Amino acid sequence: MSTIGLETPVGREAPAHHEEDTGVWSWITTVDHKRIAIMYFVAATFFFFIAGAKALVIRAQLMFPGQSLITPELYNQFFTMHGTTMIFLVAMPMAVAFFNYLIPLQIGARDVAFPRLNALAFWIFLFGGIYINSSFLFGAAPHASWVGYATLTSPEFSPGQNTNFWLIGLSILGIASIMGGVNFITTIINMRAPGMKLMRMPLFTWMTLVTSFLLITAVPVIGVALIFLGFDRLFGTVFFQPGGGGDPVLWQHLFWIFGHPEVYILVLPAFGVISDVIPTFSKKPLFGYPIVVYAGILIGFIGWGVWSHHMFTVGLGPIADSFFVAATMIIAIPTGVKIFNWLATMWGGSLKFTTAMLFCIGLLAVFTVGGLSGIMHASAPVNLQQHDSYFVVAHFHYVIVGAAMMGLWAGLYYWFPKVRGRFLDETLGKWHFWTTMVGFNLTFFPMHFAGLFGMPRRIYTYSAELNVDIYNQLSTVGAFIFGISSVIMVWNIVKSWRSGEPASANPWGAATLEWATPSPPHHYNFPRIPTVRSREPLWHKQEREEVLAVTMPEPEEEPVMPNPSYWPIVLAGAITLSWALVMTGVWWIIALGMLPVILAMFMWAFEPAFPEGHGH
Amino acid sequence: MAQAATAAVDEHGHTSTGVSNWKVGFWTFIASECLFFGTLISTYMVYKGRAVVGPYPDEIFDVLHTTISTTVLLFSSLAFVLALHAVQNARKKAGILWLFFVIAMGAVFLYMEGTSYLKYIDYGLTLGSSTFGSAYYVLTGTHKLHVILGIVWIGALIWLLFRDRIPPAKSEQVEIAGLYWHFVDIIWIVIFTLVYLIQ
Numbered sequence: 001m002s003t004i005g006l007e008t009p010v011g012r013e014a015p016a017h018h019e020e021d022t023g024v025w026s027w028i029t030t031v032d033h034k035r036i037a038i039m040y041f042v043a044a045t046f047f048f049f050i051a052g053a054k055a056l057v058i059r060a061q062l063m064f065p066g067q068s069l070i071t072p073e074l075y076n077q078f079f080t081m082h083g084t085t086m087i088f089l090v091a092m093p094m095a096v097a098f099f100n101y102l103i104p105l106q107i108g109a110r111d112v113a114f115p116r117l118n119a120l121a122f123w124i125f126l127f128g129g130i131y132i133n134s135s136f137l138f139g140a141a142p143h144a145s146w147v148g149y150a151t152l153t154s155p156e157f158s159p160g161q162n163t164n165f166w167l168i169g170l171s172i173l174g175i176a177s178i179m180g181g182v183n184f185i186t187t188i189i190n191m192r193a194p195g196m197k198l199m200r201m202p203l204f205t206w207m208t209l210v211t212s213f214l215l216i217t218a219v220p221v222i223g224v225a226l227i228f229l230g231f232d233r234l235f236g237t238v239f240f241q242p243g244g245g246g247d248p249v250l251w252q253h254l255f256w257i258f259g260h261p262e263v264y265i266l267v268l269p270a271f272g273v274i275s276d277v278i279p280t281f282s283k284k285p286l287f288g289y290p291i292v293v294y295a296g297i298l299i300g301f302i303g304w305g306v307w308s309h310h311m312f313t314v315g316l317g318p319i320a321d322s323f324f325v326a327a328t329m330i331i332a333i334p335t336g337v338k339i340f341n342w343l344a345t346m347w348g349g350s351l352k353f354t355t356a357m358l359f360c361i362g363l364l365a366v367f368t369v370g371g372l373s374g375i376m377h378a379s380a381p382v383n384l385q386q387h388d389s390y391f392v393v394a395h396f397h398y399v400i401v402g403a404a405m406m407g408l409w410a411g412l413y414y415w416f417p418k419v420r421g422r423f424l425d426e427t428l429g430k431w432h433f434w435t436t437m438v439g440f441n442l443t444f445f446p447m448h449f450a451g452l453f454g455m456p457r458r459i460y461t462y463s464a465e466l467n468v469d470i471y472n473q474l475s476t477v478g479a480f481i482f483g484i485s486s487v488i489m490v491w492n493i494v495k496s497w498r499s500g501e502p503a504s505a506n507p508w509g510a511a512t513l514e515w516a517t518p519s520p521p522h523h524y525n526f527p528r529i530p531t532v533r534s535r536e537p538l539w540h541k542q543e544r545e546e547v548l549a550v551t552m553p554e555p556e557e558e559p560v561m562p563n564p565s566y567w568p569i570v571l572a573g574a575i576t577l578s579w580a581l582v583m584t585g586v587w588w589i590i591a592l593g594m595l596p597v598i599l600a601m602f603m604w605a606f607e608p609a610f611p612e613g614h615g616h
Numbered sequence: 617m618a619q620a621a622t623a624a625v626d627e628h629g630h631t632s633t634g635v636s637n638w639k640v641g642f643w644t645f646i647a648s649e650c651l652f653f654g655t656l657i658s659t660y661m662v663y664k665g666r667a668v669v670g671p672y673p674d675e676i677f678d679v680l681h682t683t684i685s686t687t688v689l690l691f692s693s694l695a696f697v698l699a700l701h702a703v704q705n706a707r708k709k710a711g712i713l714w715l716f717f718v719i720a721m722g723a724v725f726l727y728m729e730g731t732s733y734l735k736y737i738d739y740g741l742t743l744g745s746s747t748f749g750s751a752y753y754v755l756t757g758t759h760k761l762h763v764i765l766g767i768v769w770i771g772a773l774i775w776l777l778f779r780d781r782i783p784p785a786k787s788e789q790v791e792i793a794g795l796y797w798h799f800v801d802i803i804w805i806v807i808f809t810l811v812y813l814i815q
Contacts, residue, residue, distance in 0.1 A: 113637040182644045216647060216648040216651075220649070224659070227754065231754060245669075246663075
């Protein structure tokens with residue numbers, strides 16, 4: 001450690017890029033994982049409101065039969081962009097915000113493995129998100145639903161730039177996802193503190209690892225599918241064009257080979273969060289830690305073999321269908337095991353019902369409902385009845401909002417004191433939780449009935465003869481309550497950020513390493529790297545004293561951290577621009593668009609990552 | 617120097633696995649690339665027989681021509697191994713020379729494949745002529761793009777070597793480019809086997 005201090009060049013102020021740097025420029029050029037995490041969270045919350053507003057318009061349109069508040073074309077754009085935004089610009093980046101903030105802290109590292117790459121991934125995500133939403137300004141927002149089935153996306157049926165915005169936007173976001181996956185796998189595999197064996201890692205770190213593997217394996221598949229689609233639309237290939245011999249079902253296969261692991265990409269981080277939160281507020285170690293880890297890994301593996309349960313109506317034949325029915329039902333086993341592990345953790349614990357804990361319990365309740373309806377349409381014959389109905393809409397909102405978002409909100413209340421050094425307001429938090437529970441269930445539970453009574457999804461309006469008015473009205477009222485709950489959340493964050501109650505280093509009495517740092521942590525996280533001897537280093541008296549003796553005192557010399565850099569944002573801008581130029585469909589413009597990317601890559605490569613005397 | 621850089625994140629100056637971050641990260645990326653090419657190749661395998669209009673694979677592929685270009689590409693991998701060995705042993709000039717050979721052989725491969733493209737277009741096989749044409753050009757075109765990127769990367773390494781910026785202690789920079797180059801080669805062997813040999 002001291003040798004690093006000696007290497008600090010003379011004349012360089014030690015805290016040059018210290019966290020006290022607060023100007024806009026310091027955020028634009030930051031490579032600090034904690035700041036990048038905060039930017040991810042803010043951006044994801046911003047997109048959450050954009051996509052939520054679209055949902056409210058959709059619900060208003062569906063409140064009464066035969067309404068026409070908006071045009072059918074705009075309705076198509078709204079439900080397409082609601083789904084696309086919620087999945088790619090809200091649920092995924094919100095989870096990545098937590099990965100970013102917590103992984104280095106939980107494993108005892110000072111940053112991620114590739115800090116500049118991390119910043120690059122963030123800016124690509126942000127620009128990609130802005131790009132795909134900018135389509136509304138041109139009146140050409142994507143309109144073929146978030147699954148973009150062929151042949152709805154064929155040039156013939158989707159002329160104009162709408163679908164181009166969608167496929168190019170998703171490709172841009174995919175680049176960021178793969179970068180993130182590579183970065184977190186490397187960080188977790190390679191940068192653990194001494195003694196932090198794999199089977200001592202916090203569950204959140206474990207689930208991040210599994211999620212990252214899913215990202216790097218699933219995203220390339222949709223990447224190729226999007227390339228095919230782009231070629232079909234811009235360069236006349238026939239991948240999904242039946243007229244030329246292409247097969248639209250290929251799109252469905254490729255999309256769902258990505259799309260189903262994607263479900264676990266969304267849900268596993270939330271499972272990780274609550275596996276850390278529940279033990280803290282139960283004052284008990286996680287029940288059956290290895291089982292929870294293996295169940296998570298197993299979900300990741302089996303999650304790769306169930307994609308065709310989205311395609312039972314295609315007619316793949318009884319053998320294929322039976323296989324996917326079986327695989328889908330099997331995946332319920334590790335998931336169920338996890339739920340029992342969480343319940344057993346709480347069993348006999350001294351429970352503390354903070355807002356974070358309430359969201360965990362809410363997740364268990366709501367996700368179980370979603371899991372049960374999932375098992376219902378895992379059965380192919382039942383699925384044929386439910387396919388493309390509101391029953392499915394109810395199911396996947398129970399899974400994605402009920403598990404992914406509830407888990408992340410639990411994480412928000414749990415780790416906010418670490419990020420800010422102040423608690424989120426618990427009273428507002430309880431309001432947030434209960435309005436969420438009431439609003440969410442009121443919105444989505446009636447959809448089960450609407451669906452079973454025959455209301456198709458993605459439909460502009462419905463006739464009064466269907467007799468589903470009451471369910472739609474309940475859903476609409478619920479949706480607005482749910483909307484209010486989100487406003488409460490943001491108000492809580494803003495208020496507590498400024499004047500929340502001060503929090504100590506380990507305000508909840510938690511067990512894991514991130515709580516062995518001051519709140520908020522130093523920009524270098526740990527002055528010296530602690531040695532870990534158990535899964536709950538802060539719950540064993542002697543180990544806690546040893547760890548805190550290493551992590552808490554101010555160092556004489558601050559550790560050297562990577563330089564800030566503006567090349568990530570420049571390169572991200574160049575990449576987004578070059579992809580956007582693909583829309584022109586002109587070879588030489590596309591080739592020309594590559595030049596700034598290559599130039600920015602070279603400038604990046606030749607810029608020293610560390611202060612002079614410390615870098616590669 | 618390299619030690620100090622990792623020291624900023626790990627005071628003991630080593631990683632949990634003993635393998636550098638760059639190498640772990642790059643292997644992870646290669647895993648991702650495997651799924652990428654896997655999807656392209658699977659699509660080709662599904663689509664090549666579904667072409668409703670010709671030309672068909674067995675009518676146009678010239679196996680001898682492609683065998684020669686494949687051999688050239690394989691030998692470029694050998695040249696890369698020798699280049700890395702030279703750089704690791706501080707033989708800068710030999711390193712630069714071998715890397716030049718790698719680029720040259722990559723260029724020959726691209727040239728030969730480019731002439732094949734022109735010939736196939738003459739036969740009437742285009743991006744939009746059939747599922748076979750679409751899948752063939754997008755698969756092999758993506759591979760060629762990888763070769764081109766590899767050539768640009770190796771060009772940058774030559775420049776760095778020339779400027780004495782890659783001493784033996786930093787030879788990992790060359791090694792990682794080598795991982796990439798060998799990977800692109802191996803993918804081509806798979807493509808060669810599945811596309812050209814098993815028609």
